[in-house]
Amino acid sequence: MSLAEIWSYDFMRFALFSACLLGPACALLGVFVTLRGMAFFSDALAHSAVTGVAIGFLVQEKLGLNLDPMLTVLVFSLLQASFMAWLFHRSTLAPDTVIAFSFTGSVALGVIIIAMLGKYRLLDGILFGSIYANSPAGLMRQGMLALIIAAVLLTQMRGYTLSTLSPELAHGQRLRTAWMNYLFALLIAATVVTALKMLGALLLSALIVIPPAAAKLVSGSFRSLLLVSLVGGLAAPLLGVLTSATLNVPTGPAIVLMNVVFLLLCYGWRLTRHHPTTA
Amino acid sequence: MIEATPSPAGTVADAASPPSPAAFACRAPLLQVEQLGVRYGAHWALRGVDLDIWRGDLLAFIGPNGAGKSTLLKALLGLIQPTEGRIVHDDAALRIGYVPQKLSFDPTFPLTVGEFLAVSHPGRFWWFGGVPRRQRAAIMEALERLQVAGLERQLLGALSGGQFQRVLVASALLQQPELLLLDEPSANIDRRGSEELQRLLHELHASLGLTIVFVSHDLHFVHHLAARVGCLNQSFCGLGPPHEVLSEHFLAEAYGTALAPGRVHFHSHV
Numbered sequence: 001m002s003l004a005e006i007w008s009y010d011f012m013r014f015a016l017f018s019a020c021l022l023g024p025a026c027a028l029l030g031v032f033v034t035l036r037g038m039a040f041f042s043d044a045l046a047h048s049a050v051t052g053v054a055i056g057f058l059v060q061e062k063l064g065l066n067l068d069p070m071l072t073v074l075v076f077s078l079l080q081a082s083f084m085a086w087l088f089h090r091s092t093l094a095p096d097t098v099i100a101f102s103f104t105g106s107v108a109l110g111v112i113i114i115a116m117l118g119k120y121r122l123l124d125g126i127l128f129g130s131i132y133a134n135s136p137a138g139l140m141r142q143g144m145l146a147l148i149i150a151a152v153l154l155t156q157m158r159g160y161t162l163s164t165l166s167p168e169l170a171h172g173q174r175l176r177t178a179w180m181n182y183l184f185a186l187l188i189a190a191t192v193v194t195a196l197k198m199l200g201a202l203l204l205s206a207l208i209v210i211p212p213a214a215a216k217l218v219s220g221s222f223r224s225l226l227l228v229s230l231v232g233g234l235a236a237p238l239l240g241v242l243t244s245a246t247l248n249v250p251t252g253p254a255i256v257l258m259n260v261v262f263l264l265l266c267y268g269w270r271l272t273r274h275h276p277t278t279a
Numbered sequence: 280m281i282e283a284t285p286s287p288a289g290t291v292a293d294a295a296s297p298p299s300p301a302a303f304a305c306r307a308p309l310l311q312v313e314q315l316g317v318r319y320g321a322h323w324a325l326r327g328v329d330l331d332i333w334r335g336d337l338l339a340f341i342g343p344n345g346a347g348k349s350t351l352l353k354a355l356l357g358l359i360q361p362t363e364g365r366i367v368h369d370d371a372a373l374r375i376g377y378v379p380q381k382l383s384f385d386p387t388f389p390l391t392v393g394e395f396l397a398v399s400h401p402g403r404f405w406w407f408g409g410v411p412r413r414q415r416a417a418i419m420e421a422l423e424r425l426q427v428a429g430l431e432r433q434l435l436g437a438l439s440g441g442q443f444q445r446v447l448v449a450s451a452l453l454q455q456p457e458l459l460l461l462d463e464p465s466a467n468i469d470r471r472g473s474e475e476l477q478r479l480l481h482e483l484h485a486s487l488g489l490t491i492v493f494v495s496h497d498l499h500f501v502h503h504l505a506a507r508v509g510c511l512n513q514s515f516c517g518l519g520p521p522h523e524v525l526s527e528h529f530l531a532e533a534y535g536t537a538l539a540p541g542r543v544h545f546h547s548h549v
Contacts, residue, residue, distance in 0.1 A: 035388060158398045165395070165435075166384050171358050172377035173399070173454070219389040220434065 001245050012245060014134035015198075018142055019237035019255070022195050025146035026204075027211035027233025028153055029187060031226060034212045035164045040096060041084065042188050043205040044103035045077050049196050050110030050126050052076035057122070058113050070193055077189035080106060085185055089178075129200030131241065131251045138197065145194045149187055156180065161222065203252040206259055211236065214263035217270045232262045309334045309458060309490050310355065310373070314364035317350050324350040327514045328364070332458070332492060337484050339505035340494045341525075343534045346512045348494040349380060352460050355492065373458060376451030378444075380462035380494075386436030392446050393418065393431040399450035421449040425479055441472025445479065452483070459483075461493035465500040473497065477504045498525060 006012045033042050055076060056069025080102060087098045114122055125133075153160060163170035163177045170177050188208075195204050215228035240255030247254075312330040316323060325347040332338060332355075340348045353359045355366060356377050396418040397410045410418065422428045425445040430438065438446060444464060451459055464480070465473040477500055484491050495501050501508055501521065508524040510517035510533040517529035 035385065037385075155403075158403070161390070161394075161398045165388060165390060166379070166382050168379040169382065169399075169450075172356065172379060172451075173401075174357070216387065216389060220391075221432075222390045222394045225389045 003242075006242065006245050011132045011134065012241070014136075014139060015131045015241045015251065016238065017139055018131055018134055018198055019241050020234060021139070021142040021146045022198065023207060023211075023233040023235075023237035024230045025142075025149045025233075026191060026195065026207040027229040028226070029149050029191060030208040030210075030212040030233070031215075031229050032153070032160055032164055032184065033188070033208055034216070037095075038188075039205065039209045040099050040103075041185075042192075042208050044084070044099045044106075045081055045185075045188050046192050046196070046201040046204045047103055048077050048080040048106040048110075049073045049192055049201050050123070051106045051113070052110075053122065053126050054110040054113035054117070057117055057119060061117060070196075073196065074189065074193045076106075077192050078186065081185035081189050082182070085181060125200070126196070127200050127202045128250075128252050129196060129198050129203065131198040131255075133197050141194050145190055148190070152183065152187060156183075160184070199252055199255070203256050206256040207233070207237065210256075210259035210263055214259075214266040217263070217266045228266070232259070232266075236262050307334045308332065309336070310366065310368040312351075312355075312364070312366050315351070315354060315361050315366065316363035317347070317354055317359055318362040323362075323513060325354070325513060328511075330509065330515070330518070332490060334457075334490055335484075335488055336490045336492065337504065337506040338492045338509060339501040339507070339521075340492070340509045340511050341496070341498065341501055341530075341533065342511035346533065348511055349462055351511065352462050352492070352494055355458075356460055374454055374456045376454045376456030376459045378447045378451050378459070378461040378464060381467055382443075382447065384435070388436060390435050391431065392422075392427070392433050392435060392438070395435050395446065396421065396450055396453060400453045417453060418449075421452045422446075424452065424483065425449045426475075439472070440468040441475060444468055444472070444476055448476075448479070448483075456489065458490045458492065461491070463495060464493055465495055465497045473500055474503075480504060501525065 006016075030042075033039055052073030052075070053069045056067055056072035059065050059067050059072065060069075084098055084102050087093060088095050091098070111123070114120060159170065159175045159177075159180055162173065163175060163180060167177055191208070192201075192204060195207070199207060211232035212225065212229040214232050215225050219225035219228055236258040237255045240258040241251055243249070243258065244251035244254040308331045310332040312328055312332075315325055315328040315330075317325045324345075328347075328351065340351060342348050350359060354361055356375055393410070397414060400414050400417060402411070402414050419428065419431075422431060425448055427442055427445050427449065430442060430446065435443070435446070444467075448459075448461070448464070451461075461480075464476060468476065480491060480493075481504060483489050493504075502525055505521055507519060508517075508521045509515050510524050510529045512533045512535070516532045517524045523529075
């Protein structure tokens with residue numbers, strides 16, 4: 001398929017616009033997700049969508065309410081994020097233990113509900129998504145999400161950078177870190193809800209984690225980390241969509257593979273030089 | 280309990296001795312601590328603490344581990360709410376700079392010294408447009424004051440212990456503080472770095488008229504820097520000039536055991 005052909009289809013144009021909106025937004029969010037050691041946390045929230053969707057269908061079937069499952073995904077993700085954040089602060093359990101049992105527990109609950117409803121085919125869509133399952137309304141939601149992520153993180157960059165570097169320093173400057181942490185978990189949950197249909201739970205975390213992880217390999221300053229993450233976050237999904245259309249391969253995995261290629265390129269570049277110690 | 284134990288808002292040791300030559304603090308209280316108590320569960324970290332911190336004070340807290348030194352510092356900063364008592368200051372918006380104890384952070388975090396100071400500055404800035412000129416001037420001034428001007432583009436994780444400590448002090452100065460609180464400033468740095476930091480803190484105190492309060496286990500550092508020393512073990516068992524409080528008598532009271540003769544030479548950690 002040539003570029004002109006690709007552009008002639010509505011669903012392809014929507015997919016490319018989606019890539020341009022979600023890729024950089026996820027990468028910007030991912031800078032703080034990876035630096036805070038929360039990659040597994042975002043993965044757990046993405047997988048909680050299995051239960052969110054399952055509860056949505058359960059409500060539809062058993063209560064007869066015409067409820068958008070994305071609403072139950074949002075509510076369940078927020079509840080799970082709050083529950084995990086509460087356990088981080090209040091329990092003596094290690095964060096990775098909290099994430100592991102929340103993650104597996106919520107997926108297990110979701111699969112049981114889906115099995116009870118006899119809707120196993122739903123799992124495929126939840127886990128892998130489809131970037132072609134897009135619409136102007138969906139694009140609008142993605143645009144809003146990208147704007148909100150950019151507005152929150154860029155205006156609160158000072159607080160998020162300091163609290164990521166050291167919560168004690170942030171406390172010393174009287175920044176309200178608890179409030180910021182909840183807002184950050186909310187952003188991850190909103191990203192899960194908005195991007196789930198396109199990318200699926202399995203692939204979503206790749207878009208959040210890989211671009212900043214790759215950028216960290218080659219960055220000698222925070223500014224370059226942000227810039228390289230945004231470049232990777234834009235380029236990999238765009239090239240993934242184009243590769244999938246040209247070679248007729250599944251889009252989600254193509255996007256993930258492009259992210260991995262970006263990471264390998266960054267790693268190769270790093271190997272050719274010394275580890276950066278100055279900007 | 281040693282007789283010289285200060286009770287309410289005062290220092291028996293102080294009252295009994297002439298002012299230390301190093302004490303160039305004026306006796307206007309910047310902050311008053313009244314019958315402060317902080318409890319963690321069933322354990323009182325601090326109890327019945329009375330203290331006046333004067334403008335221009337250069338005050339050190341010493342004491343054994345778990346004596347409540349860091350708790351007192353955090354209570355002064357407002358990070359810990361007192362279980363009982365109160366901390367009073369006239370200025371509702373007292374500007375406090377804080378240098379925490381042993382900052383643990385990911386050494387691969389790609390943040391340069393200049394960027395770290397830019398985010399430590401209370402003003403806003405736009406990451407992609409660089410640091411505004413006014414903020415940049417303040418950052419350069421702070422770096423020069425701490426004699427680390429050449430490190431602006433260095434990654435934070437690549438600094439030595441002494442350099443890192445000075446950068447932390449520079450970041451606290453960007454708050455334009457009236458009161459500078461430091462928790463174990465000489466820990467994790469070598470003797471030379473410690474002496475350099477001591478000299479720089481003296482200069483900051485003299486040139487900016489800063490009120491400095493710090494916690495330290497390093498009696499050598501305390502002896503050469505502080506104008507007043509508070510010997511703490513849940514409450515003050517001595518508060519006054521270093522030559523009085525850094526005596527075997529008070530130290531034995533605070534640390535719970537008599538120190539070996541000749542141990543108090545201010546050259547080693549206790």
